Amino acid sequence: MPTEDQSSWQFIFQSVVPDLFQNTLKLFIFTILNTFLLGTTSAFFISFTDIPLKKYFQYLLLTGLSIPLYVFAFIYVGMFEFSGPFMSFFRETLGINLHQYINIKDSYWVSLVISFGLFPYVYIFTKNAFDNVGEQMIFASRSLGYSPMKTFLKLILPYSKPWIFSSLILVCMETLADFGAVSVFNYDTFTTAIYTSWMALFSLSSAARLSLFLVVMALLLFFIDSKFNKKGTHHQRSAKKLKSPLFKLTTTQKVLALFIVGGITFFSFFLPITQLAFWFLEGFKEEWGEHYYSLIFSTFKIGLIASLAIVILAFLMSYLKNYLPNKFNNRVNLLSLLGYALPGSIIAVAVFLYFRFFGDHLPIFQTGTLAVLILGLLIRFLSVGFRSLDNHIGAINPNLEKASKSLGHGFLGTLKRIFLPLSSKAALIGIVLVFIEVIKEMPMTLMLRPQMENTLAIKIFELTSEGEWERASISSVFLVCLGLISVYVVNKLSVEKN
Amino acid sequence: MKTILIISMLIMAQNILAEDLMVYTSRKEHLVKDIFKQYQKETGVKVNYRTGKAGALIQTIKGEGAKSNADIFMTVDAGNLWYASTQGILEPTRSAILEKNIPSHLRDLDNQWFGLSVRARTIAYNPKKVKEGELISYEDLATAKWKGRLCLRTSKKVYNQSLVAMLIDQHGYTRTLEIIKGWVNNNVEIFSNDTAVLKAVAKGQCAVGIVNTYYYGRLVKKDPKLPLKLFWPNQESYGVHINVSGAGIVKTSKNKEAAKKFLEWLASKNAQRSFAQVNMEYPIMENLPQNNVVKKWGEFKANTKFNLSRAGILQKDAVKLMYEAKYK
Numbered sequence: 001m002p003t004e005d006q007s008s009w010q011f012i013f014q015s016v017v018p019d020l021f022q023n024t025l026k027l028f029i030f031t032i033l034n035t036f037l038l039g040t041t042s043a044f045f046i047s048f049t050d051i052p053l054k055k056y057f058q059y060l061l062l063t064g065l066s067i068p069l070y071v072f073a074f075i076y077v078g079m080f081e082f083s084g085p086f087m088s089f090f091r092e093t094l095g096i097n098l099h100q101y102i103n104i105k106d107s108y109w110v111s112l113v114i115s116f117g118l119f120p121y122v123y124i125f126t127k128n129a130f131d132n133v134g135e136q137m138i139f140a141s142r143s144l145g146y147s148p149m150k151t152f153l154k155l156i157l158p159y160s161k162p163w164i165f166s167s168l169i170l171v172c173m174e175t176l177a178d179f180g181a182v183s184v185f186n187y188d189t190f191t192t193a194i195y196t197s198w199m200a201l202f203s204l205s206s207a208a209r210l211s212l213f214l215v216v217m218a219l220l221l222f223f224i225d226s227k228f229n230k231k232g233t234h235h236q237r238s239a240k241k242l243k244s245p246l247f248k249l250t251t252t253q254k255v256l257a258l259f260i261v262g263g264i265t266f267f268s269f270f271l272p273i274t275q276l277a278f279w280f281l282e283g284f285k286e287e288w289g290e291h292y293y294s295l296i297f298s299t300f301k302i303g304l305i306a307s308l309a310i311v312i313l314a315f316l317m318s319y320l321k322n323y324l325p326n327k328f329n330n331r332v333n334l335l336s337l338l339g340y341a342l343p344g345s346i347i348a349v350a351v352f353l354y355f356r357f358f359g360d361h362l363p364i365f366q367t368g369t370l371a372v373l374i375l376g377l378l379i380r381f382l383s384v385g386f387r388s389l390d391n392h393i394g395a396i397n398p399n400l401e402k403a404s405k406s407l408g409h410g411f412l413g414t415l416k417r418i419f420l421p422l423s424s425k426a427a428l429i430g431i432v433l434v435f436i437e438v439i440k441e442m443p444m445t446l447m448l449r450p451q452m453e454n455t456l457a458i459k460i461f462e463l464t465s466e467g468e469w470e471r472a473s474i475s476s477v478f479l480v481c482l483g484l485i486s487v488y489v490v491n492k493l494s495v496e497k498n
Numbered sequence: 499m500k501t502i503l504i505i506s507m508l509i510m511a512q513n514i515l516a517e518d519l520m521v522y523t524s525r526k527e528h529l530v531k532d533i534f535k536q537y538q539k540e541t542g543v544k545v546n547y548r549t550g551k552a553g554a555l556i557q558t559i560k561g562e563g564a565k566s567n568a569d570i571f572m573t574v575d576a577g578n579l580w581y582a583s584t585q586g587i588l589e590p591t592r593s594a595i596l597e598k599n600i601p602s603h604l605r606d607l608d609n610q611w612f613g614l615s616v617r618a619r620t621i622a623y624n625p626k627k628v629k630e631g632e633l634i635s636y637e638d639l640a641t642a643k644w645k646g647r648l649c650l651r652t653s654k655k656v657y658n659q660s661l662v663a664m665l666i667d668q669h670g671y672t673r674t675l676e677i678i679k680g681w682v683n684n685n686v687e688i689f690s691n692d693t694a695v696l697k698a699v700a701k702g703q704c705a706v707g708i709v710n711t712y713y714y715g716r717l718v719k720k721d722p723k724l725p726l727k728l729f730w731p732n733q734e735s736y737g738v739h740i741n742v743s744g745a746g747i748v749k750t751s752k753n754k755e756a757a758k759k760f761l762e763w764l765a766s767k768n769a770q771r772s773f774a775q776v777n778m779e780y781p782i783m784e785n786l787p788q789n790n791v792v793k794k795w796g797e798f799k800a801n802t803k804f805n806l807s808r809a810g811i812l813q814k815d816a817v818k819l820m821y822e823a824k825y826k
Contacts, residue, residue, distance in 0.1 A: 008814065011818055011821075015821055015822075016821065077690070077694075081689075081694065081698070082687075082698055082701060082703040083694070083697040083698045083700065083701035083703055088701060099703075105688075183654075183690060184690050185690070186652045186654070186688055186689070186690050186826060188826070192654065195654075196654055196817065198553055199551075199552070199553040199656070200577075200654070200656065200659055200813060200814070200817045201814050201817055202581055202584070202813075202814065204557075345551075345554065348554070349554075349557060352557070352558065352561055353561055446549075446550050446551065446554070447550055447551075447554045447558070451520075451546070451548045452546060452547075452548065454527070454549075458549075459527075462526040462527060462528070462549065463526070463528070465526070465691075466526055466529075467691045467692060467693030467694070467713060467716070468716075471528075
């Protein structure tokens, strides 16, 4: 390492890193708490109560996933900072200076905004776990004299714990890797420091060392998840969904429930989408052009190819892990899933440098080709596909596999007869979930995409970095629409699954 | 005969293709697309482009090495341009036209890059909150009379790093640290972009902010009634801090002549008019008629003593200094 780099690193390590740990820790704690509360509360109402409009809410609670986290951030900052419409209204019309109580750039509020964007992960994992408990077990508990509340606390919650835990780990990973949102808040984390080391201090080696911190933290999260979070003992039963809800709500309770769940969907979807709509109307005339067709097409194309590739690989990995569980497999699995906690730009540089070397021999992997971009996305999002499949494949009753083996079917036979048919729906859900992530991805797509090929996410980046929120909203709206359709499909599939 | 025709056509096509230029740029597509098209219309040379963040593009050019098809690297801020020049990806270019049209403080000492448009980083203020004659200089914003009245963009933005680099060049590290600490101690509010700073000033969250001129231009164009004005600081001393967007020819380009012609065209009177205008910036050469909006902001004395390469050289120090001063 050249001496100049050394001095940059010394500066970063001594003056910057301690603050980063503090900031990241704060963000983790608040975000875990917030997403846990938001996710489990909403899952509880949907799975176990007769809340009105349930059919709509179970979909609406997921819709936040269609809005990229950085779009969330710039909408909320725009609305809630001193000069934003919300604060201005309170100040100018009601004479209340809310700014003294709500500083949107404080760690708690930063985390809350991020949580509204990420809680759907906790919600969907938790809801699936809740629904998997099945009516038999709940009947048993009730007939043994447990009240509904006791059943929920003593039976359902402990049963669902591993899945809730997993989803919180996922939320941590997303938080760790986020760059776009935290930079809108000007909140310093490892990802922003990596960027500063690289672009302002011109020290790639310091950036690499900081990334190593991220890798270590991600490994730690995986370790915690795999060591302390045993979910091996639960196998899929023919879990029937409850016919009548566990909790019958009184009218007052219904109103309260509507207030809570409605509030959550308001902040995670309706409020941001309203702001987008206003900007859309303002910016459409100036910004709309035919090139948007190709932007939408490219976004769709890259999303589809990447999600197919990722889910196929994730399926094979999960199958191998369950068919030939051994230590080696587990470690390979762990390593290959790390990409999720790394910022896209870091993976992009790594992939790029790597393929510069390979490109000489394999023309398809020349940098700047679609193949390289797909590969980068694969590293980044394999974890998403793997988790959604592995939860499912891991839950396939091992007796089925044993039966298949004892009937003389080998590796491929069992794959074809047992695993493929039983997980085709999970695979579809996986594809759509990965698709949602891929179309929102920005930094890596920006760096690795083929020349002259643009996506909606890139357009958003280009316009927002110039402060052109209104014009950026055009791409945001299309991106959200693609996301909404995907969310709708996921929801439809997972409802059918039950 | 037929084959010869086809072959000659192919060769011709090859020649046309070879004339095409590839620009790697961190400038946003909507700010360069039209000017590139204009060049094609005038000369027949097609200008392709690839957009991205400056740092990533520099790594890409480095990584692609001899295989790179980049002919020109174009970005904003002297800090980025300087960094590109230290990475060995730019070729020094000798051109009488470029040297004549572009003042020497706006291009690289070694002619590796050339400024192509000028932006001033100046003070914007709310006339309801600032008394006549109260504003003086960047340094003065560190005095106690601005307590609770100052808004700034984040120190992570290269524009502020270049501004502080200029101050270090002017005053030395220790004095500059005092100035920046003074800003911070005035309970400065920090924003993630210039537009947000301007809105905060307009709404009275603070009285003054430091911004690039074109952000002011865009916001006021949308809402002319905003209580916002520009002030040109340091007119009695070294002048307003200016910066550039600029470009240089990539070392591995196979099209250096064509690339040079393109740069010369960009620095020509004709192109300068639209190139600066599209983003409400200032043209690179003095005494070129300015766009009406920009003209209204008035004449000012710019800091012409500060060679912009120094902004890059001192950038690291600037980052450390701002960190030390707790300017987030």
